Amino acid sequence: MTKDSVAAVLERLSRLYPKNIDLSLDRMFELLKKLGNPQDDLPPVIHIAGTNGKGSTLAFIRAFLEKSGKSAHVYTSPHLVKFNERIVIGGKQISDKQLLDCLLQVEDANDGAPLTFFEATTAAAFLAFSAYPADFVLLETGMGGRLDATNVVKKTVLTLIASLSMDHEDFLGHTLAQIAAEKAAIFKKGAVALSQKQLPEAQKVLETYANDRGVTLKSEGKDWKIFISKEGFYFNDTLFPHPALKGVHQYANAALAIAAVKELNSKWLANVTDSQIAAGLIDVVWPGRMQPLKDFPLPEGWELWADGGHNPGAAKALADFLPEWNDKPLHIVCGMLTTKDSENFLKQLAPFADSIHTVPVLNALHPGRSPADLAKIAESSGFRNIKIEDNISHALADLTAGRYAPGRILICGSLYLLGDFFSSNKGVKNDRQ
Template sequence: MDQITAILDRLPALHPKEIDLSLGRMHRLLKALGSPEKRLPPVIHIAGTNGKGSVTATMRAILEASGKRCHVYTSPHLVSFNERIRIGTTGEFVSDPQLFEALNVCEEANGGEEITFFEITTAAAFWLFAENPADVLLLEVGLGGRLDATNVIDAPLVSVITPISMDHEKYLGERLADIAAEKAAIIKQGCPAVVAPQEDEVLRVVEREAARKRAPLQRFGQDFTAMSDQGRLAFQDEDGLFDLPMPSLIGSHQITNSGMAIAAVKAAGLWPGEEIAAKGLRSINWPGRLQPLVHGPLVDKCPAGAEIWLDGGHNPGAGVTIAAFMGEQEERSPRPLYMISGMLTTKDPVGFFRPFEGLVRHVATVPISTTNNGRDPFELADFARVAGLEATPFATVEAAIADILACAAKDGEAPRILICGSLYLAGEVLAANGMPPR
């Protein structure tokens, strides 16, 4: 076992619960570390249910195209923990020696006190970001917002609220308005905020919070918009109409995500102009989000004409988005769609599966080996059936693919395979296919 794995395996023992939303422990540790959160580069803070990662990746691409050095903090990772922390000095994921040093520093400063895994690793990220120079920090919320470990930033350049839907009800509340209130709490006094298209009750909550904090609010669809226009991305706000290339990320929902990223960069005062932004939009990299697998061991097993798509979406909102994209693919190039899915016990399987009714021929449910919170494939298959889908459990993704290929061959068809339901599963698939994120 290497040193980093050993320390990451040791840290969860510092708190009896995996999730315990509070800021007290975080403030205590940061003070012991010399308050690194007060020495960070200017921050863009991102909360929401879906699209946080894509919006963050798009902002990073635009800012780096303009020569800015971007620290980036996201979670969870797909294959390696290092993916959560990107150091702007190099533009790369944190190196093993840097990560080991930061974790050691935080473990020693914590002195064995109670603290969650996410809190102490977030503190390690802040320590790294404070120790290494950069122009901006793109800081993604882990869960919720109000009591999330990242919400120790007093005055961000801009707060970004991506689409909000039902998720993590156990921690954030059973009503959509309650969840919205938790996420909108990253908006800070007098600091600009940008909000994505939302349900009316969500938008009302965000608008109230922005008004209470006297935070200038930019709303998608009212103060700015983005749309597809003859194969181009058209972004419009009070400054005019920008003609840009479509983002390199796949799916019509990425038009909205790109519009959010552009609006946020502008609100932060970092807009580099159309030409540089266009370069950035063409270079976005965000694995595991409607990612076509075009080479590797899993792909090599498939016949000519078959497709494998990978997405880490795991809640009802993501299900709607992914199903819409797969419907577009069916219209463009008809072929039978098979799903392979693994999910965590904390998610809503029926809500995720329901948008695929009538679209997916069969669901193969699989376990997730990289977490103890994976749902049993037999139980997950039952949930898929409740959502109106035919389903069969399998022991591995490889076994599920083999069965799909056998069924498709019997029918003389080249299948379209969608692997989805969890970022943990997406990470396992990328690792098995020799495609770790970079």
């Protein structure tokens, strides 16, 4: 019996990262061939790309399908606390035994060749998904689309484009049009493409890409419309309840998911009813996105929230929501990676916050920005009440010690930061499974 653990194999695989960046799919196809091409033996695939909203959209689709009695395999990244969160098999998080078996198969087949961590784990997910039956696979790109390790599947029945904005510019391009082109490359002939409403520069690229490749593209604003009311929100003429996930941007994510299941109904006999969609909207869970942390003990009158958004587009989504919180003071606890546009993230939040505490991000794949550097950026971004702390717990203790009136605390800036917090506070509920 092997004495390997999931953590040990993941660590070994992470050390195989190529010294020279080669964002082709050649390595991925070669590895998958050695594994018997499991990506060709999957249930029908719904493939999603986008800058923000991918995970939330897939969470909605999964909720709708499960309310209708359908099963789905789900692949998302990154995880919050445990790697197993990334791979869901038929509604259940992959077990350590299943995951270890798949990772060892990948490691053996690869035989020490250069390989990115995401390529390795995506191959492991394909192995797991090909071994168990399900009605659909919900597949999230890691970064971009054109050369993403997930863009090797043949059984794609729907491609989705969530909100597009600037992120990962060194890899995807320095204009929105370039980024849109990278994402649109997941379009497959014969598979309908659905997109949220995009800025004109991005929408034009999506339409051109679809036309050139004979892909039917349906878009928010043209093929479906959203209207938010006090009672709920309208998807075209149908009234649905407000989604459990908070934020104005979640209506667009929910609508993209509704459009997706309605397309599945018409082409793949998914038979998801509007009442099942409504039930899914109410019960959907996606931790780390405007999540209330009600289990964390705070003095009376205080609220704690968490959001893992980490780019300017995510900050805009937060800024659109924050006016709803004008009944209490808002205090930000923020940590970010050096690879992220901290200035354009923070300057959108500064008008709404009474203070910011900057903290380090630990256990991330990329270096975290030091709290001192982030504090300087916060000052130049418009924050005035700034304090540097060495962890989230100290920031929370300082905020609730009596110097401030009771208010809301928002932990934000990185999913890795939230993962650290959940790992250190086991009593705080994390339902990402």
